Amino acid sequence: xxxxxxxxxxxxxxxxxxxxxxxxGTYKYGWATEIEMDYAPKGVSEDIVRLISxxxxxxxxxxxxxxxxxxxxxxxxxxxxxxLNYPKxxxxxxxxxxxxxxxxVKPKSLDDVDPKILATYKKLGIPLKEQLILAGVEGAxxxxxxxxxxxxxxxxxxxGTTFKAELAKAGVIFCSISEAIKEHPELVKKYIGSVVPQxxxxxxxxxxxxxxxxxxxxxxxxxxxxxELSTYFRINxxxxxxxxxxxxxxxxxxxxxxxxxxxxxxxxxNQLHAAVVELVILEDAEVKYSTVQNWxxxxxxxxxxxxxxxxxxxxxxxxxxxxxxxxxxTGSAITWKYPSCILRxxxxxxxxxxxxxxxxxxxxxTGTKMVHLGKRTKSRIVSKGISAGRAQNxxxxxxxxxxxxxxxxxxxxxxxxxxxxxxGAHTVPYIEVKNNSxxxxxxxxxxxxxxxxxxxxxxxxxxxxEAVALxxxxxxxxxxxxxxxxxxxxxxxxxxxxxxxxxx
Amino acid sequence: MLEINNLHxxxxxxxxxxxxxxxxKIGAGEVHAIMGPNxxxxxxxxxxxxxRDGYEVTEGSAKLEGQELLEMEPEARAAVGLFLAFxxxxxxxxxxxxxxxxxxxxxxxxxRNETEISAGDFLKLVREKAKALQIDAEMLKRPVNVGxxxxxxxRNEILQMAMLEPKMCILDETDSGLDVDAMxxxxxxxxxxxxxxxxxxxxxxxxxxxxxxxxxxVHIMAAGRIIKTGGPELALExxxxxxxxxxxxxx
Ligand SMILES: Nc1ncnc2c1ncn2[C@@H]1O[C@H](COP(=O)(O)OP(=O)(O)O)[C@@H](O)[C@H]1O
Ligand SMILES: [Mg+2]
Numbered sequence: 001x002x003x004x005x006x007x008x009x010x011x012x013x014x015x016x017x018x019x020x021x022x023x024x025g026t027y028k029y030g031w032a033t034e035i036e037m038d039y040a041p042k043g044v045s046e047d048i049v050r051l052i053s054x055x056x057x058x059x060x061x062x063x064x065x066x067x068x069x070x071x072x073x074x075x076x077x078x079x080x081x082x083x084l085n086y087p088k089x090x091x092x093x094x095x096x097x098x099x100x101x102x103x104x105v106k107p108k109s110l111d112d113v114d115p116k117i118l119a120t121y122k123k124l125g126i127p128l129k130e131q132l133i134l135a136g137v138e139g140a141x142x143x144x145x146x147x148x149x150x151x152x153x154x155x156x157x158x159x160g161t162t163f164k165a166e167l168a169k170a171g172v173i174f175c176s177i178s179e180a181i182k183e184h185p186e187l188v189k190k191y192i193g194s195v196v197p198q199x200x201x202x203x204x205x206x207x208x209x210x211x212x213x214x215x216x217x218x219x220x221x222x223x224x225x226x227x228e229l230s231t232y233f234r235i236n237x238x239x240x241x242x243x244x245x246x247x248x249x250x251x252x253x254x255x256x257x258x259x260x261x262x263x264x265x266x267x268x269x270n271q272l273h274a275a276v277v278e279l280v281i282l283e284d285a286e287v288k289y290s291t292v293q294n295w296x297x298x299x300x301x302x303x304x305x306x307x308x309x310x311x312x313x314x315x316x317x318x319x320x321x322x323x324x325x326x327x328x329x330t331g332s333a334i335t336w337k338y339p340s341c342i343l344r345x346x347x348x349x350x351x352x353x354x355x356x357x358x359x360x361x362x363x364x365x366t367g368t369k370m371v372h373l374g375k376r377t378k379s380r381i382v383s384k385g386i387s388a389g390r391a392q393n394x395x396x397x398x399x400x401x402x403x404x405x406x407x408x409x410x411x412x413x414x415x416x417x418x419x420x421x422x423x424g425a426h427t428v429p430y431i432e433v434k435n436n437s438x439x440x441x442x443x444x445x446x447x448x449x450x451x452x453x454x455x456x457x458x459x460x461x462x463x464x465x466e467a468v469a470l471x472x473x474x475x476x477x478x479x480x481x482x483x484x485x486x487x488x489x490x491x492x493x494x495x496x497x498x499x500x501x502x503x504x
Numbered sequence: 505m506l507e508i509n510n511l512h513x514x515x516x517x518x519x520x521x522x523x524x525x526x527x528x529k530i531g532a533g534e535v536h537a538i539m540g541p542n543x544x545x546x547x548x549x550x551x552x553x554x555x556r557d558g559y560e561v562t563e564g565s566a567k568l569e570g571q572e573l574l575e576m577e578p579e580a581r582a583a584v585g586l587f588l589a590f591x592x593x594x595x596x597x598x599x600x601x602x603x604x605x606x607x608x609x610x611x612x613x614x615x616r617n618e619t620e621i622s623a624g625d626f627l628k629l630v631r632e633k634a635k636a637l638q639i640d641a642e643m644l645k646r647p648v649n650v651g652x653x654x655x656x657x658x659r660n661e662i663l664q665m666a667m668l669e670p671k672m673c674i675l676d677e678t679d680s681g682l683d684v685d686a687m688x689x690x691x692x693x694x695x696x697x698x699x700x701x702x703x704x705x706x707x708x709x710x711x712x713x714x715x716x717x718x719x720x721x722v723h724i725m726a727a728g729r730i731i732k733t734g735g736p737e738l739a740l741e742x743x744x745x746x747x748x749x750x751x752x753x754x755x
Contacts, residue, residue: 027724464579
């Protein structure tokens with residue numbers, strides 16, 4: 001067994017190296033699909049909110065919910081506490097809703113979806129056929145049968161969800177959120193906004209008003225979801241924001257592992273992405289949420305790229321509930337993102353594993369919040385920040401132990417790696433402990449990529465980029481290992497690709 | 505195989521001259537030993553040959569089978585068959601030893617336009633070579649050199665050498681800090697690789713390594729120059745009398 005594991009891991013690293021060479025400096029997903037779109041008029045207003053709601057054929061209560069959010073939002077101000085520098089965003093100068101014309105009548109099944117859209121996902125390597133995702137991957141046969149269900153979101157709409165029938169047999173609901181609003185209103189009504197309230201923050205409030213689609217998951221009590229679930233977000237249309245909303249409910253004693261991937265075409269203009277993800281985790285349930293965020297990062301000079309303002313939060317509402325966030329953030333011009341854990345139930349646990357890479361002119365301000373409310377709650381934070389080029393990379397994290405969260409523990413490890421001398425790494429930890437029996441540990445390191453390590457690799461025949469990729473992947477190992485296998489591979493190659501041009 | 509001519513090297517950052525006209529010619533299949541007091545420039549010579557940053561070659565050349573090494577990138581030197589077993593092998597946290605080896609082997613193959621080794625063949629080969637050096641599966645899995653004992657690090661260098669099958673092997677004090685058994689393993693590893701197409705430059709302070717790896721020539725280096733060359737008996741002389749007489753002789 002040990003040997004098998006070794007072989008597979010080994011294959012992963014090979015893939016990294018090969019991909020680096022194959023890519024030679026280009027963002028792999030930067031092409032666009034020529035497709036006819038229906039746009040809502042530019043800008044945001046109550047009318048646009050009504051339009052989005054009616055396009056999704058939503059019930060009245062949902063519209064009211066959106067409007068409440070919108071009315072709140074117009075009174076709010078964009079936050080500027082993060083270490084991010086970008087020109088003022090004109091919220092009226094973009095589209096809030098873009099839907100492929102072919103989706104005007106919702107396709108009954110994936111077979112009816114516009115072949116151009118299907119081809120897009122195929123080119124992205126996303127399986128929209130109900131197949132084993134690992135087909136063709138080295139070592140796959142040794143890992144047993146693994147299926148991954150996919151919800152594919154294209155600009156503002158979900159184009160389809162795979163394995164729905166098979167999941168339904170297990171009682172699992174996996175569909176687009178627009179569908180859930182119609183089909184499972186009682187669940188949506190009960191939980192939407194219960195983790196990230198409409199008025200939570202500027203970007204979440206905007207999302208509450210204008211979210212167009214996203215994914216919905218419900219795992220019934222005592223159920224282990226029979227396969228990995230995933231959502232793949234693709235921004236294709238120009239000057240269009242993507243505002244998706246994901247709601248996952250893990251009922252008592254259930255388990256689900258959920259993956260999320262994102263890409264966008266290369267464009268000279270910046271595009272806004274403001275998502276909200278809510279996880280509700282009840283007693284004894286466990287959710288693993290993994291993200292590989294690879295939005296277009298802009299070019300070497302900082303032209304174009306996605307502005308990524310995301311609110312993700314898990315509420316461990318029941319005793320012994322568990323959540324694990326794993327993120328690999330390699331894309332976006334601007335990243336503003338703090339997946340958080342509310343550890344409300346006694347003995348609940350939250351984990352956050354993060355790799356954030358900022359190269360060229362990218363800026364990332366990311367981290368987590370661990371809010372300990374229940375007794376004997378535990379949290380663990382492992383953050384690996386890599387800065388190259390002229391990039392700025394900030395870890396911002398809050399650990400808060402409330403008075404009732406007695407005997408709780410947090411461990412934080414925060415490592416920054418600098419490549420070159422024009423980039424920056426910053427660590428901003430906030431720690432509040434309001435009881436005497438809890439313990440918080442924080443370790444932080446900042447180092448430059450080690451010349452001796454690079455020379456050692458090169459003296460064995462690797463070129464400089466291979467050497468950097470290998471050393472950085474080693475630096476990130478702990479987080480990469482927290483990812484599901486198929487994501488670990490993608491993530492490793494991404495680490496390498498996103499560092500291209502950072503040396504020499 | 506390797507021909508070093510009048511090599512002068514100074515530090516890039518300071519005006520400190522380290523090598524002052526090194527001349528050395530190593531024929532195919534020969535084993536040469538270099539001995540010399542600490543600080544005489546032995547490691548610097550091995551680093552300059554393998555292309556480490558921080559040194560400036562002010563004069564001279566170093567050719568491997570007629571190709572000028574000093575103008576190549578370190579990885580290109582490796583690809584044409586140069587290998588340095590480091591005096592202080594570097595730790596690379598998080599990178600499995602096996603992954604490192606396979607990446608290195610395939611990088612060199614690629615550079616030479618050869619096909620990559622298959623996962624299965626690679627595994628077989630590594631296991632075989634590792635076994636001879638008494639490197640167990642656990643050590644192959646661990647991150648490169650991290651937490652390895654001094655002896656494990658040195659054996660690991662020899663494993664890399666065995667896997668990469670270089671033409672010109674430089675061993676920088678590979679025997680330092682090894683107990684007798686570990687030294688024997690290393691010497692056996694080297695001897696197993698000896699052959700007509702492969703040459704060795706062994707930097708050492710001790711005769712005992714040379715008991716196992718019989719050199720064809722022994723050179724004494726001092727103050728950045730080779731001051732004396734002889735046969736294996738020269739190493740014995742150093743062992744018995746130290747460097748003082750030799751140094752005095754050369755002045
Ligand atoms: N990077 C460096 N910076 C400063 N001094 C150096 C550096 N490299 C070598 N030296 C100096 O050059 C001389 C030769 O060193 P070295 O080649 O390591 O000798 P040896 O291996 O023969 O003991 C020593 O005086 C050493 O301090
Ligand atoms: Mg030395």
